[in-house]
Amino acid sequence: MQSELLIGLAGVIASASPIVIAAIGETLTEKSGMLNLSVNGIILLSAMSGFIAAYDTGNLIAGYLAGMLTGALIGWVLAFCTITLNQSQVAVGLVLAFLCRDLSYFLGNDFMGFNAPVLHSTPLPFLSEIPILGSLFFDQTPMVYLSLLSIPVSLVWINRTKFGLILRSVGERPEAAFARGINVNKVRYLYTILGSALVGLAGPIYSLGLKPGWKGSMTGLDGIGWIVLAITIFGGWNPFRVALGAYLFELLRWLGLVYQIKLTGVPSQVLQVAPFPLMILTLMFVNMKNAEWFESFISLLPPPIYRFFSLKGKRRKAAPSSLGIPFRNV
Amino acid sequence: MEIEIRNIYKSFGKVHANIGISLTIHAGEILGVLGENGAGKTTLMKILAGLQPCDSGEILIDGKPVHFHSANTALDLGIGMLSQDPLDFPMLTIFDNLYLGRRKRFFIQRNRFSKQVEKMEDLLGFQFKLNDLVETLSIGERQQLEILRLLVYGSELIILDEPTTGISAQQKKQLFELLKRLAGFGKTIIFVTHKLGEINELCQRTIILRQGKLISDVVLPCESSLLIQSMFGKAIDLQSPGDASQFEKHFEIQHLVIKDARFFSNPVDLNIRKGEILGLAGMEGSGQKTFLRTLAGLEKPINGMFLDEGYSLHWNSPHSFTKRGIYFMPASRMEEGLIQGMTLQEHFILSQTKDDFFVDRDESHKITEMRIREFTIRGFSSSTAEELSGGNQQRLLIAMLHENARLLLLENPTRGLDIESTNWMWKKLHERCKKGASILFASADIDELLRFSNRILVFFGGRISEPYPSQMLNSEKLGALIGGEGW
Ligand SMILES: Nc1ncnc2c1ncn2[C@@H]1O[C@H](COP(=O)(O)OP(=O)(O)O)[C@@H](O)[C@H]1O
Ligand SMILES: [Mg+2]
Numbered sequence: 001m002q003s004e005l006l007i008g009l010a011g012v013i014a015s016a017s018p019i020v021i022a023a024i025g026e027t028l029t030e031k032s033g034m035l036n037l038s039v040n041g042i043i044l045l046s047a048m049s050g051f052i053a054a055y056d057t058g059n060l061i062a063g064y065l066a067g068m069l070t071g072a073l074i075g076w077v078l079a080f081c082t083i084t085l086n087q088s089q090v091a092v093g094l095v096l097a098f099l100c101r102d103l104s105y106f107l108g109n110d111f112m113g114f115n116a117p118v119l120h121s122t123p124l125p126f127l128s129e130i131p132i133l134g135s136l137f138f139d140q141t142p143m144v145y146l147s148l149l150s151i152p153v154s155l156v157w158i159n160r161t162k163f164g165l166i167l168r169s170v171g172e173r174p175e176a177a178f179a180r181g182i183n184v185n186k187v188r189y190l191y192t193i194l195g196s197a198l199v200g201l202a203g204p205i206y207s208l209g210l211k212p213g214w215k216g217s218m219t220g221l222d223g224i225g226w227i228v229l230a231i232t233i234f235g236g237w238n239p240f241r242v243a244l245g246a247y248l249f250e251l252l253r254w255l256g257l258v259y260q261i262k263l264t265g266v267p268s269q270v271l272q273v274a275p276f277p278l279m280i281l282t283l284m285f286v287n288m289k290n291a292e293w294f295e296s297f298i299s300l301l302p303p304p305i306y307r308f309f310s311l312k313g314k315r316r317k318a319a320p321s322s323l324g325i326p327f328r329n330v
Numbered sequence: 331m332e333i334e335i336r337n338i339y340k341s342f343g344k345v346h347a348n349i350g351i352s353l354t355i356h357a358g359e360i361l362g363v364l365g366e367n368g369a370g371k372t373t374l375m376k377i378l379a380g381l382q383p384c385d386s387g388e389i390l391i392d393g394k395p396v397h398f399h400s401a402n403t404a405l406d407l408g409i410g411m412l413s414q415d416p417l418d419f420p421m422l423t424i425f426d427n428l429y430l431g432r433r434k435r436f437f438i439q440r441n442r443f444s445k446q447v448e449k450m451e452d453l454l455g456f457q458f459k460l461n462d463l464v465e466t467l468s469i470g471e472r473q474q475l476e477i478l479r480l481l482v483y484g485s486e487l488i489i490l491d492e493p494t495t496g497i498s499a500q501q502k503k504q505l506f507e508l509l510k511r512l513a514g515f516g517k518t519i520i521f522v523t524h525k526l527g528e529i530n531e532l533c534q535r536t537i538i539l540r541q542g543k544l545i546s547d548v549v550l551p552c553e554s555s556l557l558i559q560s561m562f563g564k565a566i567d568l569q570s571p572g573d574a575s576q577f578e579k580h581f582e583i584q585h586l587v588i589k590d591a592r593f594f595s596n597p598v599d600l601n602i603r604k605g606e607i608l609g610l611a612g613m614e615g616s617g618q619k620t621f622l623r624t625l626a627g628l629e630k631p632i633n634g635m636f637l638d639e640g641y642s643l644h645w646n647s648p649h650s651f652t653k654r655g656i657y658f659m660p661a662s663r664m665e666e667g668l669i670q671g672m673t674l675q676e677h678f679i680l681s682q683t684k685d686d687f688f689v690d691r692d693e694s695h696k697i698t699e700m701r702i703r704e705f706t707i708r709g710f711s712s713s714t715a716e717e718l719s720g721g722n723q724q725r726l727l728i729a730m731l732h733e734n735a736r737l738l739l740l741e742n743p744t745r746g747l748d749i750e751s752t753n754w755m756w757k758k759l760h761e762r763c764k765k766g767a768s769i770l771f772a773s774a775d776i777d778e779l780l781r782f783s784n785r786i787l788v789f790f791g792g793r794i795s796e797p798y799p800s801q802m803l804n805s806e807k808l809g810a811l812i813g814g815e816g817w
Contacts, residue, residue: 160437160438161436161437161438162434162435162436162437162438163436165422165426165429165430165438166430166431168419168422168426169419169422169426169430169431172419172420172421172422173417173418173419173420173421175417176417176418176419177430177431178381178401179381179401179411179413179417180401180402180430180431181400181401181402181403181405181431182431183400318421321420321421
């Protein structure tokens with residue numbers, strides 16, 4: 001019984017890995033003030049391109065690289081249209097989201113049902129023997145390790161390095177960043193491309209591992225990208241919270257599957273759809289921390305718990321002030 | 331460090347912001363840059379700080395020509411600028427804000443940099459909590475923070491663009507003391523302002539800019555009248571419109587206290603008479619706009635009553651203001667006044683306060699055609715607002731003011747208009763006055779104010795003067811008042 005639960009939770013961590021990576025990618029992009037709404041399309045297109053690359057070469061790494069390259073390319077298109085050609089970030093992002101989705105179905109049509117290599121789990125020596133933690137975190141695929149690693153790395157990058165400071169400044173007040181000699185639009189280009197490449201890595205993580213193969217619109221990836229966008233916002237543009245959101249989402253999905261078997265009276269559709277509204281409710285609750293009444297409510301709790309929840313004096317979880325606002329210098 | 335500027339030209343489209351400016355700045359001096367709004371002060375300073383390229387001209391430091399590719403090049407050469415609004419990051423910590431932009435190491439060097447900052451803080455007598463957010467500071471403290479930052483980066487020349495606009499008298503005193511101390515350390519200071527008093531108080535020398543040209547270079551102290559003369563140009567004495575005090579009382583303002591982004595005003599009491607024209611003078615952003623918007627019911631004052639022939643108007647409903655014939659015309663024609671993409675006819679439909687559900691196309695078409703003819707707007711009832719030229723947009727705005735308007739609140743009604751359009755505009759406005767309407771208008775043009783107003787209110791840094799009958803003023807006196815002198 002115990003091990004069943006462990007296997008289930010390890011599965012949650014594994015299936016959340018592409019969402020974690022994509023949401024951190026999107027967080028980096030949005031921190032620079034660029035809104036990339038094409039995430040859903042990028043995930044589908046890169047799942048397809050990564051699958052074909054891995055199928056053609058028989059090489060997994062080629063598949064992952066192809067996915068990232070696809071993402072980077074779409075990111076570049078978005079940056080070019082919005083920064084260089086001065087078009088609306090929302091409009092271009094939405095068009096790309098739908099264009100890439102349909103493109104993936106169209107281009108991938110000839111490869112449906114083929115078999116490409118699949119990534120298997122690689123238990124880490126020694127670490128995987130640790131009870132409980134070992135089977136949760138260290139008996140996974142390299143891509144899961146990468147997703148776990150991406151959380152501290154992005155946190156350190158954003159908060160502890162010169163480049164992270166530049167990134168934040170550009171998203172907060174580009175005109176002030178410019179006055180400090182920072183090339184605002186170059187930074188935005190870079191992070192749009194980098195963030196999209198990370199989103200593009202999520203595609204092949206699905207098509208070469210979690211949901212192996214390419215089955216067109218039956219692949220079941222459509223919609224994940226929108227969840228990634230929501231998690232980025234509710235996670236307050238903080239990689240740690242964003243990752244928590246991703247794990248929460250997959251946990252809810254898993255519970256839905258488990259209870260589908262046990263609660264035969266409840267229509268299965270209800271349990272399949274339930275994670276989405278539940279997710280929104282939970283995240284809304286998390287965000288209530290910004291509200292006054294929440295602060296006064298938790299002040300009744302014992303100090304250590306209060307301190308954990310309280311946001312007083314800490315940085316607010318507000319959006320980058322210039323998110324979605326173009327920067328032009330005269 | 332000696333800096334020489336040679337023959338700087340800069341234009342924005344048709345606007346010539348800097349026309350052939352040459353200047354030498356000596357080490358350790360406090361140089362004033364004086365000029366009214368739009369004179370080109372900020373433009374020149376941005377060029378000097380590498381924030382904006384010039385069209386032509388040269389900058390030499392210690393005799394060597396330099397080229398600024400970005401603000402960093404200028405900062406490397408020891409030139410730092412404090413912008414009109416502090417260009418900092420409210421959402422970042424004070425530490426991050428100081429650190430940003432100039433460090434080379436990959437990881438943020440917290441301890442080392444904190445020590446460096448503390449040393450400089452000791453020298454200047456500042457005390458910042460480095461982990462607080464910048465948004466917790468006042469405007470004055472944010473200025474100090476910017477000065478601290480520039481000094482930490484080793485700036486030799488510090489440019490301050492209108493630094494006294496948003497700060498208290500106490501903070502201003504501190505700032506001046508600090509600047510004098512810095513000059514004592516051998517730093518060069520350029521102090522940009524439109525306030526005469528400050529120049530005499532702080533600077534040893536000042537240049538005066540007017541309409542993009544360097545008009546004079548004066549050693550201080552010197553007579554204010556001389557500075558005013560250069561700042562505003564020769565006064566053209568025009569006949570003032572005379573006394574309106576025997577006109578019938580119309581509107582009454584009691585104890586009105588308005589709130590701007592930066593200040594609360596003093597309480598204002600004012601009678602507005604039928605057919606009277608009241609001018610609002612002052613540098614832009616001194617509260618005139620808020621004053622007009624408040625009287626139009628678009629903003630809520632802190633305190634006060636607005637009586638229309640004894641009837642007290644409710645601050646919370648702009649609609650009831652228009653119903654009583656009070657109309658506001660904003661300065662930004664395309665942003666606030668007109669609606670992009672809508673035709674002239676649609677504008678006229680919107681401006682009628684009829685409560686009909688359906689639009690009577692035929693009637694509104696007739697009205698539109700009539701107004702286009704009457705106001706000689708060069709356009710058709712089907713043209714969109716942005717297709718019109720600036721002057722014609724202004725005509726459209728005037729034409730839209732309702733026939734039975736009783737109080738017109740006009741913000742810079744003739745800005746950007748050529749002489750012909752300006753004269754036409756005032757002809758139309760005088761017609762309204764003859765019909766009994768009262769007019770309040772804000773303007774940056776001293777001559778226009780003196781020529782058309784019966785009385786003038788002067789705005790300065792949140793203070794609002796008693797109304798001056800315009801015969802009592804001349805352009806020098808009014809210029810001094812606008813510059814904050816003689817209050
Ligand atoms: N970025 C810009 N684009 C267009 N016009 C500008 C710009 N900056 C300044 N101007 C114009 O140049 C003139 C000088 O402006 P500025 O240097 O800001 O004056 P000041 O600082 O003396 O008030 C003004 O007429 C202003 O409208
Ligand atoms: Mg200026």
